Structures are given as structure tokens and as C-alpha cells.
Amino acid sequence: ARTLYYVATPIGNLEDITLRAVRTLREVDVVATEDTRVTLGLLRHLHIGPKKLVAHHDHNLASSVPKLIELLEGGASVAVVSDAGTPGISDPGLALAAECARRSIPIVPVPGACAAVAAISVSGFVSTEFIFGGFLPRSGSGRKARIAEMVGERRAVVLYEAPHRMLDTLGDLKMAGAGGRGVVVAREMTKLHEEFHRGTIASAHAWYAAIAERDGKLRGEFAVVIAPLDAATLEQREGEAAAVAEERATEA
Numbered sequence: 001a002r003t004l005y006y007v008a009t010p011i012g013n014l015e016d017i018t019l020r021a022v023r024t025l026r027e028v029d030v031v032a033t034e035d036t037r038v039t040l041g042l043l044r045h046l047h048i049g050p051k052k053l054v055a056h057h058d059h060n061l062a063s064s065v066p067k068l069i070e071l072l073e074g075g076a077s078v079a080v081v082s083d084a085g086t087p088g089i090s091d092p093g094l095a096l097a098a099e100c101a102r103r104s105i106p107i108v109p110v111p112g113a114c115a116a117v118a119a120i121s122v123s124g125f126v127s128t129e130f131i132f133g134g135f136l137p138r139s140g141s142g143r144k145a146r147i148a149e150m151v152g153e154r155r156a157v158v159l160y161e162a163p164h165r166m167l168d169t170l171g172d173l174k175m176a177g178a179g180g181r182g183v184v185v186a187r188e189m190t191k192l193h194e195e196f197h198r199g200t201i202a203s204a205h206a207w208y209a210a211i212a213e214r215d216g217k218l219r220g221e222f223a224v225v226i227a228p229l230d231a232a233t234l235e236q237r238e239g240e241a242a243a244v245a246e247e248r249a250t251e252a
């Protein structure tokens with residue numbers, strides 16, 4: 001009781017949920033959800049009976065956070081879920097976690113699927129260090145500055161992007177000088193039409209432009225992994241990682 005659980009749910013394939021997540025969702029008094037319809041569907045799929053659901057999304061935080069705090073302080077256990085993946089990662093969750101931390105209400109992660117981690121894990125890029133960039137600003141000087149930052153970044157970068165903005169983002173990265181940089185575009189991970197496009201930012205832009213032209217528009221969910229700056233950096237990093245591993249092995 002009086003505990004807030006951040007429960008990761010699948011990003012596509014419904015088998016990607018942990019046993020602990022299922023048990024937590026079954027046992028809590030309240031589920032705070034980004035979209036009640038999505039969560040009802042998941043609970044039904046997991047054979048979890050009627051549950052008190054509280055809507056908790058970016059547009060109702062002013063009312064949902066105090067309401068959930070009141071429930072927690074009254075002794076309820078609450079699970080936070082988003083539509084897909086890990087709550088709080090480019091998803092609602094921040095304000096509630098911050099408020100609970102301030103009030104010393106225990107917050108417990110129940111980890112699982114996260115599109116960024118899934119994409120970087122199969123990228124084949126050095127991933128001992130990487131940047132999670134989330135969604136880029138949609139326009140203006142903020143977008144320009146972030147694009148420039150991504151282009152100059154020496155580490156691998158993972159971005160989220162909406163399908164109708166993918167070509168703009170790849171195009172802007174290309175225009176900003178990153179056309180030759182390696183990239184893995186992960187589309188519809190864990191779903192029926194999962195695919196990975198491996199190439200450069202320029203080749204990915206051309207590839208998806210052709211698909212958009214053929215199909216009228218791009219469909220699906222996309223995560224983009226930009227390679228670390230260059231091969232020399234990559235080699236150096238691998239050397240460093242190997243040296244650390246060797247050091248650890250000799251220490252042990």
C-alpha cells in the first residue's frame with residue numbers, strides 16, 4: 001500500500017510484459033493510465049478483472065496528480081502505465097514521480113519494454129555510452145539548435161519520431177551535414193512488420209522518401225539510432241572498452 005509503481009507495458013508484441021508487471025497490475029488498487037481504452041484492452045488481454053482507472057496524461061496533470069497523491073496518501077497502491085513502453089520515457093510520469101519524491105511516497109520501477117533501449121540494443125553501434133534525444137522540437141530555433149547538437153554529438157543518439165515527421169527529420173539532419181553518418185531506423189519493433197533500415201542518414205532519407213511516394217505516406221512507429229561520430233571514434237571506444245574489460249579481468 002501507499003506505493004507508486006512505474007510499470008512498463010509492451011511496445012507492440014503483447015508477450016513483452018514481465019511476470020512482475022502482470023502481478024503488479026493485478027494487485028494494485030488503482031491504475032493511472034495515459035489512455036483508458038488502451039489500458040482496458042491490455043488488462044482484458046491479461047485476464048485482469050475490473051480495476052479503478054484514473055486518467056493521467058499530459059493534458060490533465062493539474063487535476064490527475066493531486067488526485068493520485070490523495071489516493072496514495074490514503075493508503076492506496078497505484079500503478080502508472082502509458083500507452084506503450086516505459087512510463088516517464090517521452091511519456092507522462094515526470095510530474096507525479098517528482099511530487100511523490102517530494103512527499104517521500106515510495107516509487108518502485110517495474111521495468112520492461114522501452115523502444116529506445118530495444119533499438120540501441122540491435123543497432124550494432126557502440127552503446128556503452130549513448131544519448132537519448134527523445135522527440136526533437138517540431139520547429140523554430142529550438143529544433144535548429146537540437147539538430148546541430150545531434151550532428152556534433154560524438155556518441156550514438158536515439159531519437160523518437162512520428163511517421164509523418166520522419167522525412168523532415170532525416171532531411172534536416174542531412175542538410176545540417178550528417179548525411180554520411182551511419183544510422184539504423186527501427187520501424188514497428190516487436191510487431192508484424194518490424195524492419196530495420198541500416199545505412200547512412202542520406203540513404204535512409206532516400207529509402208523512406210521512396211516508400212512514402214509509393215504508399216502515399218509513411219506508416220508505423222519509428223525509432224532512429226544515429227551512429228557515433230566516425231569509425232576512428234568507434235575503434236577508439238572499442239579499444240577502451242576492451243582495456244577496461246581486461247583491467248577488470250586482471251583485477252578479479
Ligand code: SAM
Pocket residue numbers: 011012082084085086087088089090091113114115116159160161162186187188189190191221222223
Ligand atoms: N515510453 C515509450 C517507451 O518506453 O519506448 C515511448 C513513448 S513515445 C510517446 C512513442 C514513440 O516511441 C514513438 O513515436 C516511436 O518513436 C517510439 N516507438 C514506440 N514503439 C515503437 C516500436 N514498436 N517501434 C519503433 N519505435 C517505437
